[in-house]
Amino acid sequence: MKRTALRSAEMRTATAPRPTIKDVAARCGVHPSTVSRALSPAMKHLVAADVANRIQAAANALGYRLNRAAKGLRTGRSGLIGVLAPDIADPGFPPVLSGIADHLHAQGYATIVADVGTEGSEQDLVDRLIAHGIDGLVLATVMLDDAIVTHCLDSALPVVLVNRLDRGARLPSVAGDDEGGMRLAVEHLVALGHKRIGHVAGPQEISTGARRRAGFEASLGDAGLASRNMPVETAPTYTRAAGREAALRLLGRKPRPTAIVAANDLLALGVYDALAARGLACPDDVSVVGHNDMPFVDMVSPPLTTVRIAQHDMGEAAARLLLDRITDPAGTREHLVLPPTLIVRGSTAPPRS
Incomplete structure (x- = not known):
């Protein structure tokens, strides 16, 4: 029963x-x-x-x-936003993604994240996202000279760049002040008394790598150090392993740098590895400055002095800019630059006399 x-x-x-x-x-x-x-x-x-x-x-x-499908038929919009990530395993990207998702969710949108990684095809991923009916796209993967920008422009899809820039500034963007961040790092080290300052640069085909190197070199020149040995080694990728190899080359120079500025925090952790391999102490022998203030760099030994960029705010601003483009595709093409902040911790100190 x-x-x-x-x-x-x-x-x-x-x-x-x-x-x-x-x-x-x-x-x-x-x-x-x-x-x-x-x-x-x-x-x-x-x-x-x-x-x-x-x-x-x-x-x-x-x-x-x-009923999202029915709403989409009525409005011509899916309520979906695509995000193309350079490497979802990079600890620096989740705060940016969190800012994007938080703002979009508050406005009734959902995000679809596609991870390019090291072997991905950006154009194929963009086409797949478009096939899912996305209303707009946030690109965090663009190179300085990148065919994907032309592809997106040809698709007439609202697109915004985040953290990276293309050379022609053809799409709206939100990024940190890369040159300004390097200036903060160099001025801090010069104030401590360092005169032999090296740089582990990021990939030069990416705006963050190229602009941070340019900012580093300009800041040394302003400090009156341009005529001295300006050691710069470029890492081919933003990874700890690449940072270690570039730092080992720097440490092999004569005279050895008393401080190293890395183009991001993963590279800076690679510098720590190189110092350990050479039996050198940070900051007693070599001071180290990173860039981004990614999660947990305050918990390494010694805690990393770094340039903080407001990654969550950057994501929020990119989402806000994209929704403006969706509402008004012919609107002003904005390029927002967020100011950096130097976070001084235990990895920097005056050089040995």
């Missing part, structure tokens, strides 16, 4: 019509358009808070779920 009743209940549940926006409106005694606004993160502010809360409670009680 109990099994029969249970089966009947399951059948009624299975065949019951899916609750609609009109059902929610009827329960609350409001117009369906009011329900639509109250349940939309982007329009909820148009409805009185108590009414919006009552509508949300009624929707939950009825089991109403927004």
